Amino acid sequence: MLDKAYDPKAVEDRIYKMWEESGAFKPESCQKGNGTFTISMPPPNATGQLHLGHAVMLALEDIFIRFARMQGKEALWVPGTDHAAIATENVVIKLLKDGGMKDPRKELGREKLIAKIAEFVEGSKNTIRSQVRKMGSSCDWSRERYTFEPSLNRLVNEVFKKMYDDGLIYRGHRIVNWDPKLQTTVSDDEVEYKEEKSPFYTFKYGPFEIGTSRPETKFGDKYVVMHPDDKRYSKYKHGDTFEAEWINGPVHATVIKDMSVDPAFGTGVMTITPWHDHIDFEIAERHGLEKEQVIDFDGKLLPMAGEFAGMKIDDARPLIVEKLKAKGLVVKSDENYVHNKAVSQRGGGTLEPQIKLQWFIDVNKEKVSWKGQSMSLKQIMHDVVHHGDITIIPDRFDKTYFHWIDNLRDWCISRQIWWGHRVPVWYKDGETYCAVNPPEGAGWQQDSDTLDTWFSSGLWTWSSLIDAKLTENPNLSLQELLAQSPDFQKFHPTSVMETGYDILFFWVARMILMTTYATGQIPFKTVYLHGLIRTREGKKMSKSHPETMIDPLDIITKYGADALRLSMIVGQSPGADSRLYEEKIAGYRNFINKLWNASRFVLMQCEAAGRDPHSISPSDNTPRSLADQALQIELITLSNNVISGLETYRLSDVGEKLYSFVWDFFCDWYLELSKGEVNISFLVNSLREILVLLHPYCPFITEELWKEIKHENASMLIAFPFPSFVVLAEGKGPNLRSQFQILIDVITALRKLRTDQNVEPSKEISVVIVTKKYSALLESQESHIRRMGKVGSLMISTDSQKLENVASAFLSDIEVHLSLEGLVDKEKEKASLTKERDQLTKFVAGIEGKLSNEQFVSKAPAKLIDEQKAKLAETVEKLKKIEERLKGL
RNA sequence: GGGCAAUUAGCUCAGCUGGUUAGAGCGCCACAUUGACAUUGUGGAGGUCACAAGUUCGAAUCUUGUAUUGCCCACCA
Numbered sequence: 001m002l003d004k005a006y007d008p009k010a011v012e013d014r015i016y017k018m019w020e021e022s023g024a025f026k027p028e029s030c031q032k033g034n035g036t037f038t039i040s041m042p043p044p045n046a047t048g049q050l051h052l053g054h055a056v057m058l059a060l061e062d063i064f065i066r067f068a069r070m071q072g073k074e075a076l077w078v079p080g081t082d083h084a085a086i087a088t089e090n091v092v093i094k095l096l097k098d099g100g101m102k103d104p105r106k107e108l109g110r111e112k113l114i115a116k117i118a119e120f121v122e123g124s125k126n127t128i129r130s131q132v133r134k135m136g137s138s139c140d141w142s143r144e145r146y147t148f149e150p151s152l153n154r155l156v157n158e159v160f161k162k163m164y165d166d167g168l169i170y171r172g173h174r175i176v177n178w179d180p181k182l183q184t185t186v187s188d189d190e191v192e193y194k195e196e197k198s199p200f201y202t203f204k205y206g207p208f209e210i211g212t213s214r215p216e217t218k219f220g221d222k223y224v225v226m227h228p229d230d231k232r233y234s235k236y237k238h239g240d241t242f243e244a245e246w247i248n249g250p251v252h253a254t255v256i257k258d259m260s261v262d263p264a265f266g267t268g269v270m271t272i273t274p275w276h277d278h279i280d281f282e283i284a285e286r287h288g289l290e291k292e293q294v295i296d297f298d299g300k301l302l303p304m305a306g307e308f309a310g311m312k313i314d315d316a317r318p319l320i321v322e323k324l325k326a327k328g329l330v331v332k333s334d335e336n337y338v339h340n341k342a343v344s345q346r347g348g349g350t351l352e353p354q355i356k357l358q359w360f361i362d363v364n365k366e367k368v369s370w371k372g373q374s375m376s377l378k379q380i381m382h383d384v385v386h387h388g389d390i391t392i393i394p395d396r397f398d399k400t401y402f403h404w405i406d407n408l409r410d411w412c413i414s415r416q417i418w419w420g421h422r423v424p425v426w427y428k429d430g431e432t433y434c435a436v437n438p439p440e441g442a443g444w445q446q447d448s449d450t451l452d453t454w455f456s457s458g459l460w461t462w463s464s465l466i467d468a469k470l471t472e473n474p475n476l477s478l479q480e481l482l483a484q485s486p487d488f489q490k491f492h493p494t495s496v497m498e499t500g501y502d503i504l505f506f507w508v509a510r511m512i513l514m515t516t517y518a519t520g521q522i523p524f525k526t527v528y529l530h531g532l533i534r535t536r537e538g539k540k541m542s543k544s545h546p547e548t549m550i551d552p553l554d555i556i557t558k559y560g561a562d563a564l565r566l567s568m569i570v571g572q573s574p575g576a577d578s579r580l581y582e583e584k585i586a587g588y589r590n591f592i593n594k595l596w597n598a599s600r601f602v603l604m605q606c607e608a609a610g611r612d613p614h615s616i617s618p619s620d621n622t623p624r625s626l627a628d629q630a631l632q633i634e635l636i637t638l639s640n641n642v643i644s645g646l647e648t649y650r651l652s653d654v655g656e657k658l659y660s661f662v663w664d665f666f667c668d669w670y671l672e673l674s675k676g677e678v679n680i681s682f683l684v685n686s687l688r689e690i691l692v693l694l695h696p697y698c699p700f701i702t703e704e705l706w707k708e709i710k711h712e713n714a715s716m717l718i719a720f721p722f723p724s725f726v727v728l729a730e731g732k733g734p735n736l737r738s739q740f741q742i743l744i745d746v747i748t749a750l751r752k753l754r755t756d757q758n759v760e761p762s763k764e765i766s767v768v769i770v771t772k773k774y775s776a777l778l779e780s781q782e783s784h785i786r787r788m789g790k791v792g793s794l795m796i797s798t799d800s801q802k803l804e805n806v807a808s809a810f811l812s813d814i815e816v817h818l819s820l821e822g823l824v825d826k827e828k829e830k831a832s833l834t835k836e837r838d839q840l841t842k843f844v845a846g847i848e849g850k851l852s853n854e855q856f857v858s859k860a861p862a863k864l865i866d867e868q869k870a871k872l873a874e875t876v877e878k879l880k881k882i883e884e885r886l887k888g889l
Numbered sequence: 890g891g892g893c894a895a896u897u898a899g900c901u902c903a904g905c906u907g908g909u910u911a912g913a914g915c916g917c918c919a920c921a922u923u924g925a926c927a928u929u930g931u932g933g934a935g936g937u938c939a940c941a942a943g944u945u946c947g948a949a950u951c952u953u954g955u956a957u958u959g960c961c962c963a964c965c966a
Contacts, residue, residue, distance in 0.1 A: 005928065193964075200966095212966060225966085262965055270966040279966075340964060396893065400961065403892070407962075501961095536901080538959080571902055571914085576894080577960085579901065583915060590928045601925035648905090656903070656913075664913095671925080748932090755932040761921050843910050850908090855946035864908060875910095 002603060002708070006596035008560025012700045016133055019703075024718045025140045027074040027491075031721075037068035038494040039077045040461040040524070041139055042507070043147060046081035047088050047124045050131035052533045052541065052580065053500055055552040056572070058135040059565040060530060060651065061498050066138055066696040067646045068495075070722035076491050077139040078464045079132065081125055083148035085420035085453035086182065086346045092117045092419075110418050117419050121148075131553060136561050136699045138718065143464070143487070147456045148421070151468035156456050157424040157436040158478040159518045164425075164434040168362050168377065168517075169413070171425075175274075175281040176356050176412050177342065180299035181349030184416040185358060187452055188409060189505050191351060193340035200337030201321060202266070204329045206244030206253055211266035213339050214273075215320045216313045219247055219305050220292040221271035225283060228257040230268050245327065247320060248306040258283050276353050295352055359414040359423060359449065368517055380516050381405050381509060390512065392527045393649055394575040397504060404505050413452045420450030437474055457507055458514030461494045461523035482519055494524045501529040501575055528649055529575050533568065536581035555585055562698035563589035569697065570655035591659055592701050595694070598667050599705045602687050609680050614712040618688070620681040626781060627673045628682050630740030633733040634665055635689055639723045642693050658694055666690065669744060676787045684709060692720060742774055743781045746816060749809040750789035753818040756828045757807050764792035766819040768806070772798050773813045793819075808833075810881045812874045830889050833882050840879045847872045 023029045027036070039061050044054055061077060069075035096104040096116065104113060125146075132139070145152065163169040176185040200213045208224055226233045238257040243250050253271075260283060261270060274284035274291040284291055296302050301316055303309045308316045324330050342351040366376045370383065382405050384390045385398060392398055414423060426433045426444040433439050438446070456463070465487040470476060482488055497508060508527055515523035533550075535541055541548045555564045566588035572578040606613045623629045638661045645654035666686075674683060687709055691702045695717050706717040714720060728734075750767060759765060767789065769778060775798050778785065786794055806817040807829045847868050850856050857865060 002925090004926075210966080214966085265965045272966075277966075279964080342964090400893070403962070532960095573903090581901085584901075586928075587914060590926095593928045594926065597926035597929090599925085604925065650905080652903080653905085660913075667926085668930090672930095675924095751931060752933085755920070758920090761931075839910065846910080850947075853946055857946080859946050860908075868908090871910095 001607070002596065002600040004597075004600075006560075006593050006701060008562065008592075008700060009557065011704045012134070012136070012556075012561055015700050015703050016136065019138060019716070019718055020133075020141065022716065024716060025077070025138045026142060027076040027140065029719065030069055030074045031072040032074060034072040035074070036491055036495075037065065037073040037075045038491040039065055039496055039498065040464060040494050041077060041079045041137075042497075042499045042503075043080040043082040043145075043457075043460065044128050044132070045084040045087060046121045046128065046146065046148075047084070047091055048128050050128060050134070050552055052550055052552055052568070054132070055135055055564065056530055056533055056568045057498060057500070058132060058137045059568055060528065061496075062135070062137050062565075062699070063569070063646070063651060063696040064496055064498065066699060066718065067722065069138070069718070070692070070695065070720060072721060074490075076143070076487075077137070078143050078145065079129075079137070079139040079141060080145040080147065080460070080464055081128060082457065083121065083146065083419065083453065085415065085450060086184065086186075086417055088117060088121065089417050089419035090182070090347065092120050095120070105418070114418055134553060134556050134561060136565070138699070145464040147453075147460065147463075149468070151466065151471035152456060152459070152463050153421055154436065154471040155459055155463045155466060155478075155481070156421045156451065158481070159459060159514065160424050160451070160455075161434055161436050162478060162518065163361065166367055168365060168367065169359060170362060171357065171359050173355055173357050174360060174410070174412070175278055175353050176358055177344075177351045178297060178354040178356065179344040179347060179349050179351055180297060182344065182347045182417070183297065185356065185412055185414065186344055186346060186351070187412055187454070190345045191342050192345045194343050195338055196341040197336065197338050199321075200334040200339075201324075202331040202333070203324060204331055205246070205269075205271060206242045208269045209267045209331050210269055210271050212271075213337060214317075215247075215324070216301065216305075216308075216317050217273040217276050217294050218271065218320075219301075219308075220275075220294050221246075221273060222251050222253045223256050223272050223284075223289055224253055224269055225256045225258050225261050225272055226269045227259065227261045227263045230261075230263045232263075232268065245329065247323060254289075256283070256287055256289070258286065275355050278353055281353070281355070291355060293355070295354075297354065299350075299352060358412050359447075359451075360410040360412055362410055363408050363513075364410070370516065370520075377513050377517060378405055378408060381512050384512060384516060384522050389522050390525060390527060393529065394573075397501060397527075397529060397575060401504060401509065404509065411452075413455050414447075414449035415452055416448075417450055420453060421456055423447040423449045423451060454506055454510050455514070458510040459518065461497070461511060462488055462492050462515055462519050462521070465492055478518065492519070492523075493521050496526040496528055497524040498528045498530065501531060504529060526649075531572065531575055531577040534577050534579050536579055538577075538579060550580060550582075559585050559589040560592060560700065562592050562700050566591065566655060566659075566697060569651050570659065572652055574649065591663065592698060594663055594667060595698075595701060596705070598662070598671060599687060599691075599709065601671060602683055603708060605674070605678050605680060605683065609678070611680050611684075613684050613709045616681045616684045616711065618685060618711055618714075621685040623682055624679050625673075625677060626736065626740055626743065626777075627670055627677075627784075628679055629736045631666070631670050631686055633728070633737045634661065635686060636726050636728055636733075639689070639693055640725055640728075643722070643725050646696070655697055658697060662690060662694070672788060673784050676783055689723065691717060692722060695720075739777055742777060742811075742814070743784060745811055746778065746814060747785060747788045749811060749816045750785070750791070750818065752832075753807050753809055753816065754789075756832050757818065757820060757825055758828075759818075759820070761790070764790050766793040767791045767795070768801055768803060768815075768817040768819065769794070769796045770798070770800055770815040770817070771796070771813055778814075808885050810836075810878050810885070812878055815881060826889050830886065833886055833889075837879065837882050837886065840875055840882070844872065844875050844879060847875070 019025065041061065042057060065075050065077045093104050101107055160169060177191050179186055198213050200211060201215060202209050202211050205224065212218060236255045238255060240255040242253055244253050260279065272280035272283055274280045274289060275293045276295060294302060294304060295313060299312060301308045301311050308320060344351050363377045366374050368375050368377060368380060370380045382402060385392060385401060424434060424436060425447040426439050428444045465485060466481055467485040470481055470484055499508065511523045535548050539548060552564060563585055567580060567585040623632045638657060641657050642654050691706050695702045703717045771778065775796050778796050782794060785791060803817050805824055806819050807824050809816045851868060
């Protein structure tokens with residue numbers, strides 16, 4: 001017999017091992033003929049730890065994939081890990097520094113450092129692998145991939161080369177986001193803005209006054225820019241020059257007129273620093289102005305800053321202001337000025353715009369063939385979502401996505417770190433050579449930069465499906481690699497990409513860009529975006545505040561993976577943040593335990609009846625009692641709801657329905673009633689179906705219970721077929737269900753009377769039920785009424801009775817009278833009936849109002865009117881009885 | 890500055906295309922306890938659905954506006 005309480009620790013690892021060893025995670029084990037279903041797992045960092053973001057992703061994807069698998073699809077979920085370029089390199093460098101090294105990059109050099117990182121990554125991959133398993137993820141480990149493995153490097157090079165040849169990748173001096181701390185560029189999407197208070201100065205600059213919050217960039221400024229229509233400055237013409245006394249002496253300045261200047265801001269005049277500001281750079285480009293570097297790549301001032309050369313900008317700033325003040329050039333300063341400081345999302349260092357020779361992807365060049373047209377990468381990204389090739393859930397993110405595309409600038413893909421796919425370009429004597437493989441011949445120097453990690457991640461849905469063996473053959477083209485990889489042919493495009501909305505731009509958009517371009521296929525048909533998991537207070541969980549963090553692994557240890565999964569899924573709608581806290585998880589742990597005990601009860605019934613559940617045939621499933629029939633109807637309804645809900649990605653809904661079915665219907669009513677009258681084979685088969693329906697949500701406990709209760713020939717639950725949608729005939733089914741509801745209502749009414757009258761729970765009561773319409777029904781259910789209501793004597797009559805010493809309740813067409821030998825607490829009964837009378841009176845008035853409204857009667861659908869009339873008649877009848885009773889009290 | 894979302898019971902949230910006597914879980918109150926389950930059972934209290942106007946026979950649900958909160962994007966030198 002099962003233990004009294006479910007202990008996930010004793011079950012989960014064992015079950016997971018059983019699944020994995022059986023090969024159940026492989027599509028080859030699935031039934032054939034119902035199509036394929038593929039998910040690419042967003043690869044966690046190879047050196048990472050499982051956090052709630054992963055946990056929710058894994059739970060959702062596991063539900064999708066288990067459902068598809070049970071529906072008989074060839075379901076493939078490809079796991080993998082990410083080399084997470086910048087993040088990983090930082091982690092290892094920090095470790096080396098902690099170990100006593102001063103500057104690991106310098107001391108080790110490129111090759112040795114990469115080897116160190118690789119070693120570290122291999123050593124720590126197992127952590128995340130086993131953590132992914134802990135969640136119950138049914139992914140195919142035999143197909144596990146890594147974004148930095150050789151086969152993927154080959155594909156990265158193939159795609160780079162293709163883009164290079166198509167002129168979509170170019171190298172050029174552009175303004176980029178430079179992180180002086182990490183010594184690399186980062187992409188526009190990796191820039192975060194933090195509010196910072198720093199003084200805003202107004203300086204005298206020749207005949208003008210200019211404002212700035214960054215005096216340290218101003219050394220080389222020699223252009224003043226104003227709006228061409230600004231009347232105040234109409235006497236100055238574009239191109240006019242003048243002398244101005246400046247920080248380190250006089251400068252020769254030029255007037256530039258440009259539309260981008262806002263005349264309403266400050267004095268309407270500004271000087272520009274094209275080397276260190278995106279907007280200024282664009283102005284300079286428009287007018288062909290000179291650009292000069294002021295700050296070096298370590299964040300220090302260059303020799304052109306004169307006496308300030310070599311100083312860090314933060315140190316130099318106040319000194320520069322002092323000097324200008326001494327020269328009488330400071331007009332005013334606003335100490336409370338708040339501006340947005342650009343910081344690196346990666347390391348948190350202050351970003352400095354710099355002009356640098358970098359590699360870029362041109363997103364505007366209309367040279368890519370798509371759907372028979374020549375389009376830009378931007379246009380393709382737009383097109384596939386706009387025309388519904390790809391559906392984003394929730395759809396409001398379409399707008400966000402389009403807006404991002406509209407503002408997308410060329411993507412800087414080169415990084416100055418070492419850990420990553422290296423730019424496949426070589427140089428010799430001013431010659432440039434781009435190729436998948438290194439050039440033959442001596443003297444070629446490979447580009448020292450590596451690629452943005454999202455470049456390789458962008459290929460993930462398909463690069464992870466390419467046969468790794470094939471990539472060892474250097475003679476195959478990209479097209480041939482695609483064409484000859486069976487997995488790619490069979491499983492791509494993938495079915496659904498499930499990930500956090502915070503990564504829509506970084507990754508989802510880039511997969512669309514890279515994949516449509518490289519393969520001619522969309523990467524996925526549906527994008528399902530989940531929200532952030534927040535604390536109980538709605539705050540972001542953050543590493544810097546460890547007390548706010550919930551560690552999924554702790555939770556699994558304490559409450560089990562099934563409970564964790566449910567607590568994250570139920571109550572979360574796509575694209576919206578949700579809150580998680582321990583009581584919530586405990587609630588689902590309780591639910592899991594309830595399911596355990598319900599099953600335990602069923603098994604006890606089997607034992608008591610001398611039946612081995614394993615030998616109960618699935619076809620031995622005939623309902624006998626009203627309760628059986630109601631359960632059958634309810635199960636079909638539930639199963640239909642689960643199917644349609646999962647097919648439309650309404651996971652929270654489905655989870656709630658499963659929960660309330662199991663607890664509120666199956667346990668509270670069906671099982672309780674079955675204590676009086678048990679239909680073993682039907683009960684066992686019903687429980688089996690419940691386990692099937694619950695399996696995608698809570699795979700561990702259902703598989704464990706399945707073992708106890710399944711038919712001997714049945715497969716493991718993970719591989720068991722899901723029911724199909726059943727169209728319920730009208731009439732009979734719903735009718736039986738509502739008859740069952742009447743039984744429930746009568747019992748509930750009895751219980752309420754008991755409580756109102758303070759009858760001891762253990763005491764048997766005498767009951768008289770008066771009903772014309774339902775006497776046959778209730779007579780047939782008499783034993784249930786007796787047992788569930790603890791009724792001693794029960795009389796069911798079709799004629800109204802003269803009764804003394806009773807407390808009464810009134811349902812539609814049914815009077816329930818509780819006889820009390822002693823005193824009836826009339827006040828309690830009066831209060832209860834009065835309350836109900838008032839409610840019903842209001843209700844009746846409402847309906848009467850509607851029905852006497854000509855507009856309603858003429859315009860509302862006939863069906864609704866009939867319903868309302870029926871309800872009215874029923875309620876009026878009930879109300880009459882209650883009022884009579886109240887008079888007698 | 891632009892955009893998106895949220896606002897329903899003490900708390901966390903459902904309520905899909907307008908018709909429900911507005912629901913759930915937790916919490917709360919009362920009662921129960923050897924027979925699946927205290928990780929429980931039974932009964933109960935608790936909401937003028939942020940506010941205002943409109944559309945409609947009918948609005949938590951649709952429209953507009955207001956307020957509050959949150960997020961994303963832009964980055965005014």
